[in-house]
Every structure is written in C-alpha cells, then in structure tokens.
Amino acid sequence: MPEKRTGGRSAAVLAQIRTAVEDLVRERGAERVTIPMVAERAGVNPTSIYRRWGDLPTMLNDIATYRLDPTRPLPDTGELRADLVAWAGEIVEHYAKPVNAALLRGGAASAGETESDCLRNRRAEAVVLASRSGAPFAADDIVDLVVAPIIYRVIFLPWTLTDPGLAERCVDRLLATGRAA
C-alpha cells in the first residue's frame, strides 16, 4: 500500500506528480512513461516516487481515478433508477476520456494484490446506493452488473463507451435481476 502523508507541502507535491503523470500519459501513452520522466516533469526527486509507490504500475493504479472525486455528492433525486443511471453515467463519462482509460489500463498490471482506492471508492458508493429505500439488490450486484461491464469496456472495448444507452442498460439489468430474485 502506498504511504499516505498529509499536510500542505505533501499535498502540493502530490498534485504536481498527478498532473505530470496525466500529461505524460496523454502525450506518450501509459506504456512509454517512466518514473524518472514523471519525476523530472514534476520537479521532484525520483526517490520520493519510488518510496511512495514502489513502481510505476502501482502509481498509475493509484492515480487512475483521482479525478472521480470520492467526496462528490452521490445523485439523490428520490428516484432510485434515475440516481443509478446518473451515477453509472458519471463513471462512463470519466473513463470515456482517453487519459483516464489509459491510466486504468496502465494500472491494471499491478492490480490484484489489494483493492485499489479507485474501486474501493466505487464499492463504497455502491453500498450507499444499495441501502436506499426500495433497492431490490445488494452492493455486490451493483459491482457485477454496473461497474464490471463498464470497466471491462474501458479496458478491452473502449470504442463501445460512446454507446449512449450503456448506463441505462446496465441499471435496467440490475433492476430486472433484483425484481426476479
């Protein structure tokens, strides 16, 4: 797990590193970015990066979803289907940006040992949504039926993310499964 530090200077350094990573991935593609390159662009010592993240895929995995702010408010219109569609639509929209998709793909190589912050945050949101009144499904169903198909497309079939009905279709399947159970 990356070391978490707090405080003004650390936060500013972290923001510089994130910006450098995002710019370099956008310019060169995730597979051609290196830690010394990020350090130079961010104006930090490569050692600081190695100390915090250990290696490049771990850093990409951690930074991949910085911009999908975990503190943003969840949609809450009082209508469950509308909230789920809006939430799924935010995830689709986030990853329809090539830089965010490239970061997720670059980070996937180092996934699988611990749950990434990114996906833990989405799961925490799924827990909240599944606890709303009248929800006929569990948080795990949201992960399998909404998050997984979207992330699968981000990694393997990104050209299908422009399908305008994707978020609705995932949510309608979730609701249909819940009603049938």
Added chain:
Amino acid sequence: MPEKRTGGRSAAVLAQIRTAVEDLVRERGAERVTIPMVAERAGVNPTSIYRRWGDLPTMLNDIATYRLDPTRPLPDTGELRADLVAWAGEIVEHYAKPVNAALLRGGAASAGETESDCLRNRRAEAVVLASRSGAPFAADDIVDLVVAPIIYRVIFLPWTLTDPGLAERCVDRLLATGRAA
C-alpha cells in the same frame, strides 16, 4: 495486430516463446519480465519477438489465454442453464490459476486498441450460446453479465474467484434479465 505465421517451425518457436513467458511470469511476476529475458529463455533472437508483437504488453495480451483453447467443444447437454454454468465455470477455473491472471493483468496495459484474441474467442462462444434454442438473451448480454464480472474479478479482486457460486450467480442473473425483458 501481431503478424500471424503458420507452419511447423514457426509453430514450434511460438510454443517455446509461450512456455518461456508462462514460466517467467510464474517465477518473477508479469511486471518483472522483459523481452530479452523471454528471448534468452526461449532460445530465440529478441528481434523475432519485437517483430511479431512490438512490445511486451502486446505479447502478454496475446499469450494470456492461449491455454483456454478456442477449439475445445462448448458444453452441450441440451439444458441451456447447465451449459452456461459449465462454460462460465471453465473461464473462472482458467483464471483462478495465478499465472493466467498475471498474464491477463500484464496484457491489460496494451488492450483497448483492438479486441484481443482471448476476448474475441469468448465473444464468438457467446454468440453460439445465445443462438441456442430458448436463449432469452443476446451475446452482448453474456459478455456484460458473465464475462465482464469474471474478468473484473480476475484483474481487480482475484481473491473472490474462489467463490464456488460465482459461475451460477452470473448465469442466473443473465437468465433473470432475459425473462424480465
């Protein structure tokens, strides 16, 4: 797209390379394998590897599912649910082996430009399954509801692949969604 060659010598070389990659990934982890290392272990010139695949993630992406043989017979018992559960179970079992999961994760970094052979083969199988009599769903539904949740777990939550009910749960959701539609 990697160049596809046929013939006895090429096939033998390809088998040596695949074995070398699988052994090295098992020994060192996908993120510590390099093309020169694979070439040395396989007894081939690194140039042959660069010419065929271009870079390491592309090679991993292509080799990741070699062992889930696309010519194996699909389950065909006459009972749709049983066939789907057996098919989904094969995919889970394949990727529950750490080396296969590591190859998939290592290859994910280079995914997203063209559909990998691996996933194209699974989609072709989904098309056959969706065309069987009485199937109340399309091939895309199989990909979203069965393949995507399994592959998502392989990459991000591999410790959940040992859940013995996973294949059945995915298939039952697929059937429930089809009935509700």
